[in-house]
Amino acid sequence: MPIKIPKGLPALSALEKEGVMVMDEAGPTFQYHRPLRIGLLNLMPDKINTEIQIARLLGATPLQVELTLIKTSSYVPKNTSSEHIASFYHDWSDIREQKFDGFIITGAPIETMPFEEVSYWGELTHIFQWTQTNVHSCLNICWGAQAAMHYFHNMPRYLLNEKAFGVFSHHGLDSCSPYLKGFPDDFHIPVSRWMEMRRTDIPPGSGISVLIDSSETGLCLLHDPRHHALHIFNHIEYDSTTLADEYFRDRDAGRSIHLPRNYFPGDCETLHPRNQWRGHAHLLFGNWINRIFQTTPADLATIGHPEV
Structure with missing residues (x-):
C-alpha cells in the first residue's frame, strides 16, 4: 500500500522514481483499515533528504501510512527554505491535541552540546511527555534517542576519543523480538556520532532490553516498553552516499574527520560506496509499522487510554 504524504513535497517525485508507492494527501484511501498516522519531528538540518529517507522506508510497507511533518515551535530552521517549512511542516504546538499511531524523532547536529543548553530542550521535554498520552509507538533516532534516554532514564553520555564514523558490524540479541523479525545474526549499520551511551548505565528495573549492539561501537537499538519506544543510536535510515556527504562536508570545512570506516571500496574516496544495510533498514521500519x-x-482517539 502507498504512503500518503503532503501534496507537492519533494519526496513525492523522488520516491516515485524509485518505484515506491506514494500518493498525495488529496488522493483516495484504498484500504478498509484507516491509514496509520505517523508523525515525523524532523530536527535534521537537511530536512528534504531526511524526509525522503524516512518516507522511503515507511512507504515500502504493505500498509497505508499518512505522514505528518512536524517541527518545534521554539526554533526556526536555518538550513531549509522558509517556503518549504511553511508549505509542509506543522508546529508541534498546533498538533499537540492530535493522536498518532507512530512518532519519529530524528537526530540533530548538536550532539556534544549539553541537553539543557539546546534552545528547544524545554519544548522537546514537553514533546517526550506528550508522546506518553498521544502516541502509540515512538522511534527515536541518534541524538533523538540519546535525548529520550536522558529525559526518561537520566542516562549519561560519554564523548568518544574520535568520531564513530562508518559502517560497522552489528549483532541482533533477541531473535524473538517482533522488531528483529527476519534479521540475520550479524549485519551492517551506518554510524555517525561523537557520543555514546553505555549498557552499564541502563537503570535496573527500567524494563529496557538491548536488541542490537556492536563490538566496535556499542549500543545500537533499545526497546523501552514502559515508554512504548524504540531508541536507535545509529543511522540505519541513511542513503548510500550520506556518510560520504558528511565526510566531504567536514573535510572541506577544515574539521577533524577521518575516512568513514568500512565504507568506500578499498578506502578510496573516489569510488562509490556500496550499500550494505538497505535491506535491514526496510526490515526494521517494516517490523515497526507492522x-x-x-x-x-x-x-485513533483512544490512544493513550490505559484501559485500551
Missing part, C-alpha cells in the same frame, strides 16, 4: 498495525487501537 507491530503498530497489530497493536494500535482501531479508534
Whole structure:
C-alpha cells in the first residue's frame, strides 16, 4: 500500500522514481483499515533528504501510512527554505491535541552540546511527555534517542576519543523480538556520532532490553516498553552516499574527520560506496509499522487510554 504524504513535497517525485508507492494527501484511501498516522519531528538540518529517507522506508510497507511533518515551535530552521517549512511542516504546538499511531524523532547536529543548553530542550521535554498520552509507538533516532534516554532514564553520555564514523558490524540479541523479525545474526549499520551511551548505565528495573549492539561501537537499538519506544543510536535510515556527504562536508570545512570506516571500496574516496544495510533498514521500519498495525487501537482517539 502507498504512503500518503503532503501534496507537492519533494519526496513525492523522488520516491516515485524509485518505484515506491506514494500518493498525495488529496488522493483516495484504498484500504478498509484507516491509514496509520505517523508523525515525523524532523530536527535534521537537511530536512528534504531526511524526509525522503524516512518516507522511503515507511512507504515500502504493505500498509497505508499518512505522514505528518512536524517541527518545534521554539526554533526556526536555518538550513531549509522558509517556503518549504511553511508549505509542509506543522508546529508541534498546533498538533499537540492530535493522536498518532507512530512518532519519529530524528537526530540533530548538536550532539556534544549539553541537553539543557539546546534552545528547544524545554519544548522537546514537553514533546517526550506528550508522546506518553498521544502516541502509540515512538522511534527515536541518534541524538533523538540519546535525548529520550536522558529525559526518561537520566542516562549519561560519554564523548568518544574520535568520531564513530562508518559502517560497522552489528549483532541482533533477541531473535524473538517482533522488531528483529527476519534479521540475520550479524549485519551492517551506518554510524555517525561523537557520543555514546553505555549498557552499564541502563537503570535496573527500567524494563529496557538491548536488541542490537556492536563490538566496535556499542549500543545500537533499545526497546523501552514502559515508554512504548524504540531508541536507535545509529543511522540505519541513511542513503548510500550520506556518510560520504558528511565526510566531504567536514573535510572541506577544515574539521577533524577521518575516512568513514568500512565504507568506500578499498578506502578510496573516489569510488562509490556500496550499500550494505538497505535491506535491514526496510526490515526494521517494516517490523515497526507492522507491530503498530497489530497493536494500535482501531479508534485513533483512544490512544493513550490505559484501559485500551
